[in-house]
Amino acid sequence: MADHILEMRDITKTFPGVKALQNVNLTVGRGEVHAICGENGAGKSTLMKVLSGVYPHGTYTGDIVFEGKTVEFRDIRDSEKSGVVIIHQELALSPFLSIAENIFLGNEIQTRGMIDWQKTNLEAAKLLARVGLRDNPITRITDIGVGKQQLVEIAKALSKEVKLLILDEPTAALNDEDSAHLLDLLRHLKQQGITSIIISHKLNEIKAIADEVTIIRDGKTIETLDLMHDDISEERIIKGMVGRDLQSRYPDRTSHIGEEVLRIEDWTVHHPLEHARVVVDNASLTVRAGEVVGIAGLMGAGRTELAMSVFGRSYGSNISGRVYKYGKEIKTRTVSEAIGHGIAYATEDRKRYGLNLIEDIKRNISTASLGKLAKRGFVDGRQETIVANGYRKSMNIKAPSVSSLTGKLSGGNQQKVVLSKWMFADPDVLILDEPTRGIDVGAKYEIYTIINQLVADGKAVIVISSELPELLGICDRIYALAEGRITGQVPIADATPEVLMSYMTKEKE
Amino acid sequence: MASIKDVGGFLASQLRQIGIFVALLVIVVLFQILTDGALLRPANVSNIIVQNSYILILAIGMVMIIIAGHIDLSVGSVAAFVGAMTGVIAVDWGQPWWVAILAGLVIGALVGAWQGFWVAYIGIPAFIVTLAGMLIFRGLTQIVLGNQQITPFPNEYRQLGSGTLFPSVFPASVAPYEWITVGLGVLATIMLVLQQVRGRRARVKLDLEDEPFAWFLTKLLFTAVLVLGVTYLLSQTRGTPIVLVVLGVLVVVYSAVMSNSVFGRHIYARGGNLHAAQLSGINTKRVDFYLFVNIGVLAALAGIVFTGRLNSAGPGAGNLFELDAIAASFIGGAAVTGGIGTVVGAITGGLIVGVLNNGMSLLGVSTDYQQFIKGLVLLLAVAFDVYNKRRSSSAAR
Numbered sequence: 001m002a003d004h005i006l007e008m009r010d011i012t013k014t015f016p017g018v019k020a021l022q023n024v025n026l027t028v029g030r031g032e033v034h035a036i037c038g039e040n041g042a043g044k045s046t047l048m049k050v051l052s053g054v055y056p057h058g059t060y061t062g063d064i065v066f067e068g069k070t071v072e073f074r075d076i077r078d079s080e081k082s083g084v085v086i087i088h089q090e091l092a093l094s095p096f097l098s099i100a101e102n103i104f105l106g107n108e109i110q111t112r113g114m115i116d117w118q119k120t121n122l123e124a125a126k127l128l129a130r131v132g133l134r135d136n137p138i139t140r141i142t143d144i145g146v147g148k149q150q151l152v153e154i155a156k157a158l159s160k161e162v163k164l165l166i167l168d169e170p171t172a173a174l175n176d177e178d179s180a181h182l183l184d185l186l187r188h189l190k191q192q193g194i195t196s197i198i199i200s201h202k203l204n205e206i207k208a209i210a211d212e213v214t215i216i217r218d219g220k221t222i223e224t225l226d227l228m229h230d231d232i233s234e235e236r237i238i239k240g241m242v243g244r245d246l247q248s249r250y251p252d253r254t255s256h257i258g259e260e261v262l263r264i265e266d267w268t269v270h271h272p273l274e275h276a277r278v279v280v281d282n283a284s285l286t287v288r289a290g291e292v293v294g295i296a297g298l299m300g301a302g303r304t305e306l307a308m309s310v311f312g313r314s315y316g317s318n319i320s321g322r323v324y325k326y327g328k329e330i331k332t333r334t335v336s337e338a339i340g341h342g343i344a345y346a347t348e349d350r351k352r353y354g355l356n357l358i359e360d361i362k363r364n365i366s367t368a369s370l371g372k373l374a375k376r377g378f379v380d381g382r383q384e385t386i387v388a389n390g391y392r393k394s395m396n397i398k399a400p401s402v403s404s405l406t407g408k409l410s411g412g413n414q415q416k417v418v419l420s421k422w423m424f425a426d427p428d429v430l431i432l433d434e435p436t437r438g439i440d441v442g443a444k445y446e447i448y449t450i451i452n453q454l455v456a457d458g459k460a461v462i463v464i465s466s467e468l469p470e471l472l473g474i475c476d477r478i479y480a481l482a483e484g485r486i487t488g489q490v491p492i493a494d495a496t497p498e499v500l501m502s503y504m505t506k507e508k509e
Numbered sequence: 510m511a512s513i514k515d516v517g518g519f520l521a522s523q524l525r526q527i528g529i530f531v532a533l534l535v536i537v538v539l540f541q542i543l544t545d546g547a548l549l550r551p552a553n554v555s556n557i558i559v560q561n562s563y564i565l566i567l568a569i570g571m572v573m574i575i576i577a578g579h580i581d582l583s584v585g586s587v588a589a590f591v592g593a594m595t596g597v598i599a600v601d602w603g604q605p606w607w608v609a610i611l612a613g614l615v616i617g618a619l620v621g622a623w624q625g626f627w628v629a630y631i632g633i634p635a636f637i638v639t640l641a642g643m644l645i646f647r648g649l650t651q652i653v654l655g656n657q658q659i660t661p662f663p664n665e666y667r668q669l670g671s672g673t674l675f676p677s678v679f680p681a682s683v684a685p686y687e688w689i690t691v692g693l694g695v696l697a698t699i700m701l702v703l704q705q706v707r708g709r710r711a712r713v714k715l716d717l718e719d720e721p722f723a724w725f726l727t728k729l730l731f732t733a734v735l736v737l738g739v740t741y742l743l744s745q746t747r748g749t750p751i752v753l754v755v756l757g758v759l760v761v762v763y764s765a766v767m768s769n770s771v772f773g774r775h776i777y778a779r780g781g782n783l784h785a786a787q788l789s790g791i792n793t794k795r796v797d798f799y800l801f802v803n804i805g806v807l808a809a810l811a812g813i814v815f816t817g818r819l820n821s822a823g824p825g826a827g828n829l830f831e832l833d834a835i836a837a838s839f840i841g842g843a844a845v846t847g848g849i850g851t852v853v854g855a856i857t858g859g860l861i862v863g864v865l866n867n868g869m870s871l872l873g874v875s876t877d878y879q880q881f882i883k884g885l886v887l888l889l890a891v892a893f894d895v896y897n898k899r900r901s902s903s904a905a906r
Contacts, residue, residue, distance in 0.1 A: 311788070312790070314787070314788060334790075334792075335787060335788060335789070335790040335791075336790035336791075336792065338790075339790040345788065347788060352782075352784055352785075353782075353784045353785055353788050354785055354788070355782065355785055356777070356778055356781035356782040356785055356786070356848065357781070357782065358781050358844075358848045358849060359777060359778070359781050359848070363774065363777070363778075366774075367774065367778050367785075367786070367789045367791070368789035368790055370771045370774055370775075371771070374770075374771045377770050377771055377772065378765070378769050378770050378771070379769050379770065379771060379774060381711075381769060382711060382715065385715045385717060386715065389715065389716075400719070401716070401717050401719070402717070403717055421789070
């Protein structure tokens with residue numbers, strides 16, 4: 001029997017109302033690079049959080065056997081003591097501390113309570129050499145790029161005598177050069193006997209570096225493929241990631257597609273802080289009246305960034321490109337300008353960007369269109385309540401009254417409040433970003449019905465979603481986005497998960 | 510039929526809303542007993558109102574700033590600065606009283622615009638901007654005054670701070686009650702009852718009312734008795750203080766602004782969730798800017814009232830006013846994180862601080878102990894609020 005460093009057996013993890021992981025099994029051989037693949041929300045990150053003790057022992061069921069012993073990690077420090085270190089997608093570095101300070105954060109080299117700076121910097125320099133970073137250890141984190149920050153995270157992991165290194169989407173924010181360097185480093189670490197687990201959407205990277213790949217879908221292990229010995233194609237991996245049956249979870253709709261409502265041309269957006277980084281790259285798209293257009297893309301593809309930059313430049317810097325409404329060029333420099341031109345954007349993160357949770361339903365619904373309810377600067381509270389009651393009935397918002405606080409509603413009902421808010425604004429184009437994220441199946445169906453109603457009324461709808469079956473179930477046409485570029489446009493008749501996934505994982509030539 | 514448990518649960522849920530009023534009542538009763546009835550003597554009630562009027566005026570502006578998620582540390586200095594400027598205009602330059610007051614309000618607006626500019630359009634936290642403002646305008650006050658007091662002020666100017674409405678010409682032995690005060694009080698009570706009844710009727714029609722009628726009636730009766738009681742006490746003094754009328758108008762107007770105007774809604778939206786407000790098309794920078802203009806004007810008004818009451822503008826005027834106004838807002842239920850608070854709450858909070866001050870002074874408690882006790886009250890009031898919030902959010906789960 002081969003030497004296994006890690007075995008996770010029958011891991012099941014439930015959140016209120018959702019089974020995130022169901023009897024997942026994962027076996028990782030010593031000294032290999034093991035990739036984990038799956039769609040957004042398949043359960044990859046949850047599995048790694050179980051492994052690293054973010055979800056402590058007792059909050060899940062199943063066994064973790066590490067180095068031949070059953071382990072029960074209580075927290076991250078516990079797992080790190082055993083040699084399991086996780087590097088999250090969002091780096092956990094303190095920006096105004098030096099590289100050396102970050103490496104030894106929480107693990108300081110000290111004599112009698114005072115930090116030994118000489119030794120700290122010396123040890124840091126040694127670790128930096130191991131990851132191939134030649135910067136001075138006293139450089140502040142904010143003064144080095146994301147690629148180098150990633151290396152600092154790995155150096156930090158090495159300082160903890162890591163045996164199993166977990167990297168969650170390590171190259172998602174990196175450019176090609178930095179990515180190549182990171183992959184080289186992983187190979188290098190492998191020679192030093194360090195096992196790594198890498199979560200990635202980039203199939204070519206996985207093929208280049210991984211010995212084995214485990215595919216997770218809907219919280220279940222689908223299969224583990226041996227990339228070293230068998231000839232596995234990217235298509236084969238894609239098939240594993242998406243191959244589920246499409247049930248009739250979507251209400252029927254006959255499309256009556258009219259004239260073009262919105263056209264975006266050559267839209268380019270840069271990162272709000274790192275002005276050199278292109279987040280949306282020369283994207284062009286159109287949407288017509290009565291049409292539901294989908295935007296598919298993996299994490300970090302720039303979907304939300306595209307939508308928010310069009311919606312009153314709510315994201316990004318150095319935005320260039322043109323927006324046309326009914327063939328006439330319009331400006332959408334501020335949100336109120338965008339709303340004025342009949343564009344609405346319902347956010348993917350309704351708690352942070354969509355709702356005022358400490359305010360009631362009716363005031364959330366009216367907040368984007370108070371002008372409609374106001375006379376001489378004062379809001380007609382009666383009319384406001386009547387409007388809100390109307391939406392409570394038509395959208396089936398389950399709440400005692402429209403005076404209930406939105407913070408106390410379920411996810412599905414919160415989403416209906418967000419949709420009501422934008423329907424009351426009466427836009428011509430609605431951009432819905434992950435409209436069904438985090439809500440249960442029944443409420444999802446209701447949301448789809450609302451979308452159908454919107455297009456039946458002649459509105460144009462753009463849906464951004466991580467769930468391919470959802471896009472396939474409700475759209476007339478789907479754009480695929482990869483690394484900020486539109487890599488494909490597929491009419492629904494030709495769309496399959498495989499086709500979309502291959503566009504979504506298409507690399508820059 | 511509601512069971513006893515339901516009634517208990519309802520009262521507990523109401524406690525958070527009315528807790529502050531109950532607290533005020535308890536403090537009033539406590540000091541009434543401790544001072545052997547001196548607290549509610551007509552002259553003292555009038556005194557409490559006039560003494561605290563400028564803090565209450567500031568509290569209105571402050572609670573709005575706090576609801577939006579900011580803070581203003583400069584109001585005391587701004588009040589002093591405006592007081593000094595009106596002194597220069599009215600006394601040194603000999604301009605008419607109304608010119609001085611108008612100019613003072615305009616200066617307040619300009620000061621607010623200056624601070625609002627830095628907060629809204631440059632993006633410096635209000636804490637820093639107004640901390641700087643606190644120093645800047647205190648400094649300017651001293652420069653303008655050359656470290657000397659300006660006094661005396663014209664009689665008309667002083668009316669706003671210490672005058673009464675149509676002072677009774679008859680001696681108390683002839684007319685024991687001052688009839689204009691009685692008229693005003695009765696009028697205010699009738700309007701209050703009408704407004705409440707009309708509001709409830711509208712809510713019932715829209716199926717929004719979840720408050721039992723008995724409870725509504727109790728609250729209404731209580732408020733009416735309170736207003737009439739204060740009226741009765743004031744009618745035995747020289748008459749209604751002008752500043753009380755000003756304050757009443759401000760409370761009514763600003764309550765309406767905060768609950769029903771587009772601007773007020775934008776303030777709550779901005780404080781409740783900045784991102785969501787921006788993504789709803791609200792120009793949050795403009796909201797911030799005008800909030801500071803507004804508190805600038807209110808600080809100016811407070812400065813004028815204070816100067817009029819003292820009949821002098823001094824370099825140390827308005828010292829620590831900002832802290833009393835901030836304490837009033839938080840005791841009155843405003844949330845540190847923004848998005849929550851009411852004008853009426855802040856006024857009640859201000860009255861609690863005022864009654865505490867007055868009651869302790871009557872008892873001869875020294876100012877050092879007064880500070881100590883006020884600090885404890887602030888801490889406990891906010892702790893009570895935090896505790897309530899935690900309990901209600903865990904009950905919802």
